[in-house]
Amino acid sequence: MKTSTPAILFICTGNICRSPTAHALLVHKARLAGFAVEVDSAAISDEERGNPPDPRSVAEARRRGIEMPAHSARQVRAADFERFDWLVGMTQQHCAALRRRAPAGAARKVRLLSEFAPAIGGDVPDPWYGGHQAFIEAFDLIDLGVEGLLAQLRRDAA
Template sequence: MIQPAVLFICTGNICRSPTAHALLLHKARLAGVPVDVDSAAISDEERGNPPDPRSVAEARRRGIEMHAHCARQVRSSDFERFDWIVGMTAQHCAALRRLAPAGTAHKVHLLTEFSEDDEGDVPDPWYGGQQAFVEAFDLIDRGVDGLLAKLQAKTR
């Protein structure tokens, strides 16, 4: 069975992308789908920091444990290692395409492309209250479900 590799990207790698990382790991494990998952940032401003406590709290409230995480910036080698590089916003995806080595930009996708119910960006909850984290989690959850369905289809 082929093990796909997925990299989630957000601005600082402390809210949205670690949430998507934890959700995909959890759901893939339950579905019996082997997957290599990581997350990274466009920016280096949060490098070395753990996930935002509000993201951790929302995940925990829903029965998802966040993995040990240390924020990092996306690297050029990520474009070779990962099959799917999934941004939270169109701006993230545009930045990723600019960074992508020749022949790898096709790996970049917007998370909501995988959701039947959503389109556009997953807003950054960092500036909002706990409700912003609830709403971001819901969008990420639906996107991860759609991505997992694609991964399952490709690993059969």
């Protein structure tokens, strides 16, 4: 981790549900903690490119008092491996895809969100195909992971 402001990129499949939620949560929690962090999110796929966050993710965040940042879905780019300290995937599959795309030496930056919160138990399931409850459950898991990630960032900065 570099000594300046840490930079985190969250990754999911389409960049409209899980990764924008993680982005919003880290921005919110870091602000409350008085901790500076650069945050963005992106997708493995380009199928949702240009789309805003899923309204169900936005609604769940708002229900909990968290605003989603202005966002337009995008696919992960080669430059992201240079710009960000960690690229945090929601699933093992996301992490494997990121490692395949990583330039030489950059695969070490790829992390699974549940590494920061073992209680997640592995992957954060995609809520897109589920109902309202799926978005609540995904939010809860992402919240655990982001809390653990922020704790790690603060330890690294100390």
